[in-house]
Amino acid sequence: xxxxxxxxxxxxxxxxxxxxxxxxxxxxxxxxxxxxxxxxxxxxxxxxxxxxxxxxxxxxxxxxxxxxxxxxxxxxxxxxxxxxxxxxxxxxxxxxxxxxxxxxxxxxxxxxxxxxxxxxxxxxxxxxxxxxxxxxxxxxxxxxxxxxxxxx
Amino acid sequence: xxxxxxxxxxxxxxxxxxxxxxxxxxxxxxxxxxxxxxxxxxxxxxxxxxxxxxxxxxxxxxxxxxxxxxxxxxxxxxxxxxxxxxxxxxxxxxxxxxxxxxxxxxxxxxxxxxxxxxxxxxxxxxxxxxxxxxxxxxxxxxxxxxxxxxxxxxxxxxxxxxxxxxxxxxxxxxxxxxxxxxxxxxxxxxxxxxxxxxxxxxxxxxxxxxxxxxxxxxxxxxxxxxxxxxxxxxxxxxxxxxxxxxxxxxxxxxxxxxxxxxxxxxxxxxxxxxxxxxxxxxxxxxxxxxxxxxxxxxxxxxxxxxxxxxxxxxxxxxxxxxxxxxxxxxxxxxxxxxxxxxxxxxxxxxxxxxxxxxxxxxxxxxxxxxxxxxxxxxxxxxxxxxxxxxxxxxxxxxxxxxxxxxxxxxxxxxxxxxxxxxxxxxxxxxxxxxxxxxxxxxxxxxxxxxxxxxxxxxxxxxxxxxxxxxxxxxxxxxxxxxxxxxxxxxxxxxxxxxxxxxxxxxxxxxxxxxxxxxxxxxxxxxxxxxxxxxxxxxxxxxxxxxxxxxxxxxxxxxxxxxxxxxxxxxxxxxxxxxxxxxxxxxxxxxxxxxxxxxxxxxxxxxxxxxxxxxxxxxxxxxxxxxxxxxxxxxxxxxxxxxxxxxxxxxxxxxxxxxxxxxxxxxxxxxxxxxxxxxxxxxxxxxxxxxxxxxxxxxxxxxxxxxxxxxxxxxxxxxxxxxxxxxxxxxxxx
Ligand code: FES
Ligand code: FES
Numbered sequence: 001x002x003x004x005x006x007x008x009x010x011x012x013x014x015x016x017x018x019x020x021x022x023x024x025x026x027x028x029x030x031x032x033x034x035x036x037x038x039x040x041x042x043x044x045x046x047x048x049x050x051x052x053x054x055x056x057x058x059x060x061x062x063x064x065x066x067x068x069x070x071x072x073x074x075x076x077x078x079x080x081x082x083x084x085x086x087x088x089x090x091x092x093x094x095x096x097x098x099x100x101x102x103x104x105x106x107x108x109x110x111x112x113x114x115x116x117x118x119x120x121x122x123x124x125x126x127x128x129x130x131x132x133x134x135x136x137x138x139x140x141x142x143x144x145x146x147x148x149x150x151x152x
Numbered sequence: 153x154x155x156x157x158x159x160x161x162x163x164x165x166x167x168x169x170x171x172x173x174x175x176x177x178x179x180x181x182x183x184x185x186x187x188x189x190x191x192x193x194x195x196x197x198x199x200x201x202x203x204x205x206x207x208x209x210x211x212x213x214x215x216x217x218x219x220x221x222x223x224x225x226x227x228x229x230x231x232x233x234x235x236x237x238x239x240x241x242x243x244x245x246x247x248x249x250x251x252x253x254x255x256x257x258x259x260x261x262x263x264x265x266x267x268x269x270x271x272x273x274x275x276x277x278x279x280x281x282x283x284x285x286x287x288x289x290x291x292x293x294x295x296x297x298x299x300x301x302x303x304x305x306x307x308x309x310x311x312x313x314x315x316x317x318x319x320x321x322x323x324x325x326x327x328x329x330x331x332x333x334x335x336x337x338x339x340x341x342x343x344x345x346x347x348x349x350x351x352x353x354x355x356x357x358x359x360x361x362x363x364x365x366x367x368x369x370x371x372x373x374x375x376x377x378x379x380x381x382x383x384x385x386x387x388x389x390x391x392x393x394x395x396x397x398x399x400x401x402x403x404x405x406x407x408x409x410x411x412x413x414x415x416x417x418x419x420x421x422x423x424x425x426x427x428x429x430x431x432x433x434x435x436x437x438x439x440x441x442x443x444x445x446x447x448x449x450x451x452x453x454x455x456x457x458x459x460x461x462x463x464x465x466x467x468x469x470x471x472x473x474x475x476x477x478x479x480x481x482x483x484x485x486x487x488x489x490x491x492x493x494x495x496x497x498x499x500x501x502x503x504x505x506x507x508x509x510x511x512x513x514x515x516x517x518x519x520x521x522x523x524x525x526x527x528x529x530x531x532x533x534x535x536x537x538x539x540x541x542x543x544x545x546x547x548x549x550x551x552x553x554x555x556x557x558x559x560x561x562x563x564x565x566x567x568x569x570x571x572x573x574x575x576x577x578x579x580x581x582x583x584x585x586x587x588x589x590x591x592x593x594x595x596x597x598x599x600x601x602x603x604x605x606x607x608x609x610x611x612x613x614x615x616x617x618x619x620x621x622x623x624x625x626x627x628x629x630x631x632x633x634x635x636x637x638x639x640x641x642x643x644x645x646x647x648x649x650x651x652x653x654x655x656x657x658x659x660x661x662x663x664x665x666x667x668x669x670x671x672x673x674x675x676x677x678x679x680x681x682x683x684x685x686x687x688x689x690x691x692x693x694x695x696x697x698x699x700x701x702x703x704x705x706x707x708x709x710x711x712x713x714x715x716x717x718x719x720x721x722x723x724x725x726x727x728x729x730x731x732x733x734x735x736x737x738x739x740x741x742x743x744x745x746x747x748x749x750x751x752x753x754x755x756x757x758x759x760x761x762x763x764x765x766x767x768x769x770x771x772x773x774x775x776x777x778x779x780x781x782x783x784x785x786x787x788x789x790x791x792x793x794x795x796x797x798x799x800x801x802x803x804x805x806x807x808x809x810x811x812x813x814x815x816x817x818x819x820x821x822x823x824x825x826x827x828x829x830x831x832x833x834x835x836x837x838x839x840x841x842x843x844x845x846x847x848x849x850x851x852x853x854x855x856x857x858x859x860x861x862x863x864x865x866x867x868x869x870x871x872x873x874x875x876x877x878x879x880x881x882x883x884x885x
Contacts, residue, residue: 018438026436031385032378037595041824072378089376097232098375099510099559124833133510133560134232135801137835
């Protein structure tokens with residue numbers, strides 16, 4: 001099966017019903033996308049499919065053939081928005097354990113793509129699918145707003 | 153695990169060992185590149201080639217590369233609490249290094265060099281002790297390194313050492329001579345290691361990093377770009393992934409398994425049976441999981457625990473009707489209660505709680521002819537080494553642990569029985585395959601495997617005399633022991649588990665006080681410490697009931713507490729600070745309420761004021777939490793703040809919506825749809841105020857947790873006039 005991951009075509013031997021998460025992690029060896037729940041509850045596995053945020057743990061690989069898949073590894077390199085968010089994440093010392101943070105940044109990237117000047121309510125609603133057990137929410141909010149300001 | 157007993161003798165023994173073992177080595181050269189793991193590891197990640205070389209000559213907390221990178225070798229696991237950054241701060245400060253040249257990595261597992269002095273020398277992380285037990289030791293290591301670098305420069309330049317200074321990683325002499333650390337490292341290694349007496353540690357005025365705001369976390373880069381390596385991310389040649397079917401009930405065992413369908417799945421390599429589990433090994437997670445789900449297993453449930461949570465709680469309530477083991481007795485509580493002018497009674501109940509760290513439990517194991525290699529977020533290395541060596545009949549030193557970042561733990565990864573580590577090793581052993589095996593639990597496996605914060609029931613009575621003075625307090629607790637039956641059982645000294653009752657009725661000066669404990673022993677649901685341990689329930693019962701007594705006495709809750717805290721100046725200081733910053737006493741609009749709680753845990757003092765809004769439909773939000781903390785000297789104020797804010801969020805998560813319940817012995821919750829952590833929209837604004845202090849640093853990972861739930865419940869009372877006796881609170885006031 002051919003997948004377009006971070007702008008590169010990858011030929012991988014995958015069962016069609018395999019969730020994209022495991023194709024990325026175990027086959028493409030891109031481990032920045034995390035496993036947290038496996039049922040679209042936590043957001044740790046957030047990637048972009050054609051620019052839209054998606055939960056890789058419930059996305060069968062067959063459904064994303066021919067689509068542009070972006071992971072934290074690709075976005076870190078190519079997305080100005082992701083880079084602005086990362087800079088704000090650094091400035092605010094956001095991560096604690098860090099396990100949720102790839103997903104947080106991927107969701108925040110999708111949010112600022114759609115809503116460059118997201119309000120508090122828009123942040124709360126868009127980011128509600130991303131759990132952080134370390135509860136870094138307060139600094140996530142600050143960092144998103146800082147990144148938005150830096151991009152404006 | 154919260155007491156830190158650094159006797160003078162013990163301290164000097166350990167300190168001498170530190171100084172004697174300090175080496176500055178330049179180990180990493182190109183010829184060692186073949187030791188690099190498959191996946192390039194970044195700074196701060198165990199398994200990097202530097203660390204492998206460090207193992208060859210590991211007598212060090214500090215290693216300096218020729219390019220002047222300073223590697224701080226940290227004996228405490230990083231699970232988010234900031235131990236790597238905190239310990240690097242101590243070393244960087246005493247060395248006068250530049251923060252940009254500092255990297256942190258995990259130490260090997262070796263208690264003789266990397267023991268936790270708060271754990272009697274055993275290597276491990278927990279009880280909020282990382283900073284407390286490292287504060288002096290790591291500063292001495294940093295000062296010794298600087299002493300040797302200066303000594304090397306003096307020899308090289310033929311100039312007196314006392315004229316040489318170090319600033320921001322540059323060693324210099326007024327004559328104009330300068331050198332970077334890397335240029336001096338090799339020569340410094342040959343310098344005599346200074347004695348403790350020769351070391352001049354800085355005075356607080358001389359600190360350049362300690363106590364200063366906002367150093368960038370040393371572990372941050374990999375955590376924002378996805379390259380940080382967690383156990384889940386380990387990839388080794390020929391590695392298989394194991395997914396496990398656990399017995400559905402505590403105490404059940406395997407009767408038989410039909411693995412035909414599982415073995416037919418592409419990628420499945422082996423199926424392994426253990427007494428209470430079956431593991432499917434496959435070339436990737438997905439195949440292993442499909443294999444696991446295709447197993448047809450018959451469990452023997454004849455010895456299984458089949459209770460319902462409601463019945464278990466009812467039995468606790470019954471136990472609380474009779475006297476338990478006395479753990480505190482002051483004055484004559486029975487008489488004082490009998491003579492009280494006003495008697496108040498209340499019962500509180502607390503469910504089992506899962507840690508539910510973001511990274512479900514996992515462990516990578518490779519049994520080789522030399523021993524056993526393990527990669528995981530190891531929290532109690534010495535215990536895990538002992539348990540694994542016992543199982544494999546090898547020496548503990550042959551159990552080589554590569555400690556990785558943990559994607560959270562909240563206590564769970566420090567399992568005193570090494571449960572998940574042993575399961576991984578047993579699978580590897582039974583498989584008889586000589587390949588690395590990554591055992592991965594799904595979220596459901598993690599949620600249902602037990603090792604919960606124990607369910608507890610508290611029954612309280614207190615009495616006021618006719619002058620409204622609190623004269624008597626009786627608190628009876630019922631709940632399983634965390635320590636009993638574990639290697640920690642040695643902490644059970646007076647016939648009861650001290651962490652079951654820690655904090656109950658404390659620290660209030662009440663002339664007649666009685667705390668009693670019932671410890672049910674026939675419940676096979678495994679229990680474990682959960683961020684702030686006993687304080688998770690004792691603080692709630694104590695601080696909610698104190699509020700109730702204040703009301704009964706007709707006093708303001710802060711005023712009432714002040715009167716009972718005259719001999720507890722540090723409690724009083726945080727109580728007053730939080731109250732002042734929160735505008736305690738000022739008017740609030742209708743539907744809003746303010747509540748307060750103050751708790752000491754892990755030698756730190758925290759007071760929190762919560763503000764809530766109760767809506768027309770009875771639902772409520774927690775809008776704001778103002779927190780004051782005295783944790784001794786705040787080594788990294790921004791890290792202290794992060795732990796306090798995170799502690800508030802973690803505690804609120806449990807207070808609002810977390811509980812593990814059993815139905816016919818089966819855990820009812822399985823994933824984040826029915827065990828519901830706090831989400832971003834529920835996070836209150838948290839304001840942290842740190843009390844300036846020159847006392848030795850104490851814990852920060854846990855102490856933000858205990859006061860939150862009682863502060864919220866007291867705020868709800870202020871808004872509604874209704875007391876809350878049961879956790880979680882749910883969404884309605
Ligand atoms: S792992 Fe996909 S949402 Fe949790
Ligand atoms: S930083 Fe630990 S789960 Fe978010």
